[in-house]
Amino acid sequence: MPDLHGHKVMEHIDSYRLNCDIIVVSGETTFDHATMALRKGAQDFLRKPYAPDELLRSVANVLERRQLKATNQSIQLRLQASESLHKFIVNNSPDMIYLLDHEGRFAFINERVKSLLGYDQKEIIGEHFSKLIHTEDIERAHFTFNERRAGERATRSAELKLSSKNNNGSRFFDSGTVPVELSSIGIYTTNDDKTKSFIGTYGVARDISERKQAEELIKYQLYHDLLTNLPNRSLFRDRLNMAMAQSKRSGKKLAIMYLDMDRFKIINDSLGHYVGDELLKMVGQRLRSELREADTLARVGGDEFNLLVPEINDIQDARNLAEKILRLTLEPFIIKNEEIFISFSIGISIYPSDGDTKDSLIKHADIAMYKVKNAGKNGYAFYSEKMKAHFSQSLDIENGLRKAISTNELCLYYQPQFDINNGYMKGVEALVRWKHPEKGTIQPNEFISVAEESGLIIPLGEWVLRRACTDIKRWMEQEGISLQLSVNISMQQLEMDQFVNKALKIIKRHQLPKDTLELEITEHAIMQDMEKAIDALTKLSHKGIRIAIDDFGTGYSSLGYLQNLPINTLKIDRSFVQGIKTSEDNSIIDAIIAMAKGLNLNLIAEGVENQTQIDHLSRAGCGLAQGFFYSHPVPEDELLKFIKLNGNTNGQDSADTIVSSDHDPSYQ
Ligand SMILES: Nc1nc2c(ncn2[C@@H]2O[C@@H]3COP(=O)(O)O[C@H]4[C@@H](O)[C@H](n5cnc6c(=O)[nH]c(N)nc65)O[C@@H]4COP(=O)(O)O[C@H]3[C@H]2O)c(=O)[nH]1
CATH class of the missing domain: 3.30.70.270 (Reverse transcriptase/Diguanylate cyclase domain)
Structure with missing residues (x-):
């Protein structure tokens, strides 16, 4: 190259990064010249003159080195790829992966520590594991790691709580605390004498917050x-x-x-x-x-x-x-x-x-x-202890009554109602009795309130209504008797949504003439839920069922509410009737009768026991009465016997005989 220096050629190759190896063949023989050429990247330096073998050897050497270099590079690339793959896998693991040295300090921890606990990796490397363990679990953590030292096998996984860097991570189950399931394996080296020395711990900690949350929710629901x-x-x-x-x-x-x-x-x-x-x-x-x-x-x-x-x-x-x-x-x-x-x-x-x-x-x-x-x-x-005795008595009654309804221990007595002025029997009131197999006849006063408290009044009331309707229908058909029938109902029955429909169904099935049935409800019961009472009673009244207010005068004694109710009859409470002693001193009962007449309501006096009461009631204008003076409540057969004897069907004849019965212990 007469016009170009060899060094220039090499600089050119270098600046264009040409992929080739250089062997310098030169007439320059100084040592400096040769080192300069090698420094600039020549692979070999041959002095002229050279033997062809010498050049061939040099080329072979350079090619061999070139081959080795290429192989080396490819191995390195593969290594790098594999390392970054492992790094990727380790750092993207859903679990925290760690390496502790023999003193329990972190030699490695993957990037998961950042998302899980808020620490950068470099903040943890070199720190003792206790830095990450929640104070409550420090002892357990030491135990876990020490247990591992006793053997080579992985410890059974332990549940531990870790502490986060800032104790306010909202994603954490309990602020600042992350529950993990931790497993660890001891790492050992084999010494020259074949013994093993502990050099550290490798392990994985899995976030179990969600599982713990679910467990906590189940526990919450249980309690x-x-x-x-x-x-x-x-x-x-x-x-x-x-x-x-x-x-x-x-x-x-x-x-x-x-x-x-x-x-x-x-x-x-x-x-x-x-x-x-x-x-x-x-x-x-x-x-x-x-x-x-x-x-x-x-x-x-x-x-x-x-x-x-x-x-x-x-x-x-x-x-x-x-x-x-x-x-x-x-x-x-x-x-x-x-x-x-x-x-x-x-x-x-x-x-x-x-x-x-x-x-x-x-x-x-x-x-x-x-x-x-x-x-x-x-x-x-x-x-108080006194309450207990009463309660256990009520409980006995409740249990017995429940059975009584299903085993037919209930029966009905009927108390006749009479026209005061001519003594005609106008109707009967159905009154329930409990024929107890051991205790004999039990009066309603002993069990109606328990039935109301326990809700048994609903099936009991339904039974009474059905039985009373069946009885009166039979008397009509078989005996030609036509009477009005009064049946007591309690507020609980009225409050029941299906009551009206059930009652109407029963009446329809028995095909009772309109106005035959009169339902009695106490003034006190109506006051418990006036709106409901008005609603249910109005529906019943529209279907031809008469409504009577029982025990009138004992509740609010205000006639104001009566105007909103579809009432046909007022039953004057026994206490007022029994207050009639002489014919002069009876202002309260006179006022009640006057009020009822003003409202155009039928009146029936309850609990009439003597002629003085009858005389006064008659004078004051009360048309009907029932009471021991006429008759105690009696079983069906006695009632029918009396009617047959007197021919007394719905006001055809007058009653001059007092009906009594030894079936009812209340008769005296
Ligand atoms: N001292 C006296 N008492 C007389 C006289 N005439 C009748 N009585 C009694 O007075 C009660 C009248 O029935 P009530 O006011 O509806 O009072 C009834 C009624 O509130 C309730 N009851 C009875 N049967 C039923 C029923 O089937 N359903 C509901 N919900 N309650 C009922 O039990 C209460 C008591 O019934 P009973 O023991 O049969 O007592 C009857 C009757 O035996 C009398 O001249 N003097």
Whole structure:
């Protein structure tokens, strides 16, 4: 190359990064020249003159090196790819992967530590594992890692709680804490003498927050009422157990309150289940917000709540709280723009004086609550031993009555009703009796109230109505007797949505003439739910069923409400009739009769026992009467015997015989 220096050629090759190897063949023989050429990238330097073999060897060497270099490069590339693949896999693992040295310090941790606990990897490398363990679990963590040192096998996985960097990660189950399932394997090296030395720990920690959350939810559901989010019966009993143990130690009393929402069923039935549910939620919230942290309010049934008040000084504390709860119900609850007023019947039992087991305390509070219900609701009562005797008696009656309805132990007696002026029998009132196989005949006063409390009045009332209609229909068809029939119904029956339809069905099936049946309901019962009463009674009245107000004068004694009700008859209560002693001093009963006449209602006096009463009633203008003066309630056969004897069907003849019966123990 006469015009170009070899170095220039090499610079050119270098600047264009030409993929070729250079062997310099030069006439320059100095050492400097040769090193310069090699420094600039020549693979070999041959001095001229050279032997061809020498050049061939040099080319072969360069080619061989070139081949080796290419192989080396490809191995390196593969290694790099494999390393980044492993790095990718490790760092993108859903689990935290770590390596501890023999002192328990992190030698490696994957990137998962950032998303899981908020730390950068470099903040953790070199730190002791305890930095990541929640303080509660430090001891367990040490145990886990030490256990691993005892053998080569992986430890059984342990559940631990880790702490996050900033204790406010919202994704964490319990703020700042991440539950993990951790497994670890000891790493050992084999010494020259074949013994093994521990050099560290390799392990994986898996986030189990979701599983724990699900477990926690299941646990919550087991111990809470999901509608109100209040504790349920199980949790209440647990807390009561604990509170009793605490009371035993401290010597302080505790109170249990059994709260039953009055008339919830009616609200639920009339306004619908949505309103009922909302009401329960709102009631729970209102009560809860006024209680102390340590008190436990639980929902234990549809409309029943239990309240545990631990550590009271004396029963005055419980009294104050019960009064406060009743005050809280004075404000209405507003649901769907509707104002709903509620009240509670509250029974209270005190530990240790009213029981030393949780069952007895709860039961006694329940008994006291029933006492309040029977006394007119909306109040509270403390349990007493006397209540228990009454309660167990009621329970016996309830159980017996339940059986009696299905085994036909009930029967009907009939008490005739007479026209005062001519003595004609106009109708009969059906009165239920319980023919107890051991106790003999039981009077309704002993079981009607229990039937009402227990809800048994519904099947009982249905049985009475059906049987009375069957009887009167038979008398009409077989004996040619035509009488009016009075049947008692209770408010609970009226409140039942299906009652009207059921009653109409029974009457239709028996094809009773219009106006034959008169349903009697007490003034007091109507007042319990005036709206419902008006609605149901109006429907019945439109179908030709007569309505009578029983025990008139004992309730509100106001005629104002009567104008809204489809009433045909007022039954003057026995107490007024029995007040008639002489013919002069009877202003109250005279006023009642005058009012009824003013409203154009039929009047029937109950409990007439003597001629003086008859005379006065007749003078005052009361048309009908029933009572022992004429007849006690009698069984069907006696009634029919009397009618046959007197030919006394619906006012054809006059009654001059007093009907009596030795079947009824009330006859004297
Ligand atoms: N001292 C006295 N008492 C007289 C006289 N005349 C009648 N009585 C009694 O007065 C009660 C009249 O029935 P009530 O006012 O409807 O009062 C009834 C009624 O409220 C209820 N009852 C009876 N049967 C039924 C029924 O089938 N359904 C419902 N819901 N209640 C019923 O039980 C109450 C008591 O019934 P009974 O024991 O049969 O008592 C009857 C009757 O025996 C009298 O001259 N003097």
